[in-house]
Amino acid sequence: MAFEYKTTRRVEFSETDMAGIMHFSNFFRFMETAEHGFYRTLGFSVVLKGFDPPLGFPRVHVECDFKKPVRFEDLVEIHLLVSEKKTKALSYLFRFRNLSVTPHEEVARGMVTVVCVAHRFDGRMAAVAIPEEISGKIEVAPEELLHP
Numbered sequence: 587m588a589f590e591y592k593t594t595r596r597v598e599f600s601e602t603d604m605a606g607i608m609h610f611s612n613f614f615r616f617m618e619t620a621e622h623g624f625y626r627t628l629g630f631s632v633v634l635k636g637f638d639p640p641l642g643f644p645r646v647h648v649e650c651d652f653k654k655p656v657r658f659e660d661l662v663e664i665h666l667l668v669s670e671k672k673t674k675a676l677s678y679l680f681r682f683r684n685l686s687v688t689p690h691e692e693v694a695r696g697m698v699t700v701v702c703v704a705h706r707f708d709g710r711m712a713a714v715a716i717p718e719e720i721s722g723k724i725e726v727a728p729e730e731l732l733h734p
Contacts, residue, residue, distance in 0.1 A: 589727040591624035591666045594685065599658050607655040614648060617680045617696050620664040628723045637717065639707065643700040646675070650696035660686040662693070667727040674713045675701045676724065679732060 601612045622632050634641035656662055663683040670677035680696040702720075703711040715721075 587725040589668045589725045593620050593623050594663050597660045602658050606657050613650045616664050620666040624666050639704045646701050647699040652694045654693040656684050656693050660684050671726050673715050
């Protein structure tokens with residue numbers, strides 16, 4: 587079972603603001619990159635078309651605290667940790683580290699909660715239990731990783 591995933595992204599020029607700092611909204615995109623990568627390592631996608639009706643994982647809560655800026659061409663590590671697992675929902679803690687400075691430093695910390703939903707044929711969504719073939723692959727990270 588898996589509880590963490592790490593990936594890196596380089597800050598692109600288009601992701602910066604007029605001060606040359608990565609715009610805050612891009613931290614949420616980076617979180618999504620890590621989340622989708624985590625799912626792929628488990629053998630599935632964020633959009634689960636193989637179920638009837640199709641399933642998905644929309645966000646119901648997001649937050650991010652910023653500690654230090656990152657700039658164009660900085661290499662950022664995104665570390666996803668599963669912080670909570672419920673029947674219908676998953677929560678993730680994200681730690682961002684700037685790998686372009688020595689020593690590497692944490693620059694932000696985020697949280698995302700997603701709920702498994704069925705996409706009904708009439709366009710409505712309804713929360714449903716996370717299928718066992720997915721839930722069985724995911725566990726909550728050890729406490730010492732969540733709160734070092």
